[in-house]
Amino acid sequence: MRKAIHPEDAAALIPDGAVVLIGGFMGVGTPERLIDAMVARGVRNLTFVANDAAMPGKGIGKLVTAGCVARAIVSHIGLNPEIQQKMISGEIAVELVPQGTLVERIRAGGVGLGGVLTATGIGTPVEDGKQTIEVDGKRYLVEKPIKGDFALIAAQHADYAGNLEYSLTAHNFNPIMALSGHIVIVEPEMIVPIGVISPDAVKTPGVLVDHMLTRAA
Amino acid sequence: MNADVMERPKAAMSPKEIIARRVAQEIKPGMLVNLGIGLPSMVANYIPNDAGVFFQAENGVIGLGARPPEGMEDPHLTDAGGGFVTAVPGAASIDSAMSFGIIRGGHLDMTVLGGLQVDERGCLANWMVPGKMVPGMGGAMDLVAGAKRVIVAMVHSAKGDPKIVPHCTLPLTALRRVSLIVTELAVIEPTHEGLVLVERGPGVSVEQILAETSAQIIVDGEVPEMRIG
Numbered sequence: 412m413r414k415a416i417h418p419e420d421a422a423a424l425i426p427d428g429a430v431v432l433i434g435g436f437m438g439v440g441t442p443e444r445l446i447d448a449m450v451a452r453g454v455r456n457l458t459f460v461a462n463d464a465a466m467p468g469k470g471i472g473k474l475v476t477a478g479c480v481a482r483a484i485v486s487h488i489g490l491n492p493e494i495q496q497k498m499i500s501g502e503i504a505v506e507l508v509p510q511g512t513l514v515e516r517i518r519a520g521g522v523g524l525g526g527v528l529t530a531t532g533i534g535t536p537v538e539d540g541k542q543t544i545e546v547d548g549k550r551y552l553v554e555k556p557i558k559g560d561f562a563l564i565a566a567q568h569a570d571y572a573g574n575l576e577y578s579l580t581a582h583n584f585n586p587i588m589a590l591s592g593h594i595v596i597v598e599p600e601m602i603v604p605i606g607v608i609s610p611d612a613v614k615t616p617g618v619l620v621d622h623m624l625t626r627a628a
Numbered sequence: 629m630n631a632d633v634m635e636r637p638k639a640a641m642s643p644k645e646i647i648a649r650r651v652a653q654e655i656k657p658g659m660l661v662n663l664g665i666g667l668p669s670m671v672a673n674y675i676p677n678d679a680g681v682f683f684q685a686e687n688g689v690i691g692l693g694a695r696p697p698e699g700m701e702d703p704h705l706t707d708a709g710g711g712f713v714t715a716v717p718g719a720a721s722i723d724s725a726m727s728f729g730i731i732r733g734g735h736l737d738m739t740v741l742g743g744l745q746v747d748e749r750g751c752l753a754n755w756m757v758p759g760k761m762v763p764g765m766g767g768a769m770d771l772v773a774g775a776k777r778v779i780v781a782m783v784h785s786a787k788g789d790p791k792i793v794p795h796c797t798l799p800l801t802a803l804r805r806v807s808l809i810v811t812e813l814a815v816i817e818p819t820h821e822g823l824v825l826v827e828r829g830p831g832v833s834v835e836q837i838l839a840e841t842s843a844q845i846i847v848d849g850e851v852p853e854m855r856i857g
Contacts, residue, residue, distance in 0.1 A: 436687040436688070436706075436708075436710075436724075437687070437706065437709075437710035438710070439687070439703065439704060439706050439710070440704070462687075462724070463764075463766075466710075485764060486764055486765065486766050486767070487763060487764035487765070487766035488762075488763060488764050489763025489764060489766070490710065495762065495763075498762070507762075507764045507765060509765050509766075509767070509768075509769040509770050510686065510724070510728060510765075510766050510767040510770060511724075511727075511728030511729075511731060511732050511767065511769075511770035511774075512769075512770070514724040514725050514728055515725065515728070518725055529732065529773075530732075530773050531732065531769045531770045531773045531774070531802070532769055532773075532802075533773075533802070533803055534751075534800055534802065534803030535769060535799060535800045535801065535802065535803075536799050537765075537769065567704070577721075577723075578704040578721075579688070579689065579702065579704040579705045579715070579721045580685070580687050580688040580689050580704060580705055580706050580707075580721060581704040582688050582721060582722065582723040582724070583687055583688050583723060583724045584723070584724050585723070586723045586725075587723060587724060587725050614723070
């Protein structure tokens with residue numbers, strides 16, 4: 412059984428300089444209250460790994476605006492002009508990774524694989540500085556695993572065993588990141604009694620989850 | 629999807645509508661298709677609801693439907709551009725690893741993407757302009773590397789600058805030769821011999837196409853006009 416904690420207590424666990432995997436796609440499926448608490452705490456020098464930087468005023472965009480971020484590993488920043496400006500000014504170092512490669516690197520980090528081989532990015536700037544391997548006559552990039560000190564994820568339902576269920580396009584990176592954070596903190600929309608989420612519906616088994624946030628007030 | 633739009637006369641067509649209608653003809657019943665954001669997403673307007681086509685949005689849905697009426701949006705159901713959508717009967721929600729497994733693994737029949745440049749090899753550049761626009765590649769590199777067919781849907785030139793060029797000067801999205809280029813002026817098929825002109829836009833001459841294209845174009849005999857509208 413897990414006891415839910417308040418967002419500010421969860422934010423207090425995350426030290427300056429941490430590498431955080433953050434779920435969400437353009438802010439959909441992002442742990443919003445946890446991010447608000449991190450901004451309020453004033454965490455600094457984060458490296459975040461996420462699909463994108465959302466937009467100013469939403470999700471990860473709030474961390475960018477508040478100056479919490481030193482480095483970002485993302486597939487897309489097109490809807491957040493602030494992070495683009497901070498990338499150009501040198502305030503935030505941005506590594507751009509193809510989306511499918513990013514999710515597999517994170518998965519590799521969480522499932523004990525030494526990396527992934529992918530043809531995505533061959534012949535493009537993504538190939539620069541990377542090892543390539545030929546398998547059965549086809550060339551692949553060697554892409555290294557990514558792990559986080561923390562995975563900060565959002566779910567639709569959690570039960571008190573920590574089992575998680577997700578909704579529609581709010582799945583995105585969340586179930587994958589749940590494997591790859593040393594400490595996994597989930598922000599569920601609802602907490603339900605054990606047994607309400609059928610074992611077949613559980614996408615993230617509770618054994619992977621370290622902390623969950625209390626219900627929204 | 630929208631009968632009013634489908635029956636409008638072709639004299640009223642914008643360049644983007646011409647492109648979207650022509651691309652729609654490439655989509656066959658039963659296909660799984662991923663449409664990029666912007667112009668490519670307009671293609672869905674010209675696919676009949678009963679065609680049995682499933683649209684994928686790479687953020688995690690197979691069976692993307694139209695935009696919901698105002699007030700009926702689900703905050704957890706968006707497309708890859710972040711806009712609210714619906715899901716059709718038979719839809720499935722999936723995580724990003726499954727979504728890109730489908731894309732890279734050869735399960736996606738077609739992707740339609742915008743382009744900044746396409747060259748004589750059929751290589752596409754569509755994700756950055758160094759020093760100017762660096763939004764990130766998002767899913768574009770996986771889509772071009774993995775889809776069975778890649779269709780580039782774009783206006784023929786950018787404010788007078790040709791976009792179909794001898795050799796891309798912008799960073800490539802992938803080395804893979806795209807399947808088809810559809811603009812308001814032309815349908816062009818990249819082949820191992822080069823770029824072949826297969827159709828002319830409505831009322832457009834071959835000379836006009838060649839004048840607005842800096843790449844070498846192969847013209848083999850009579851070139852038919854697009855049949856749209």
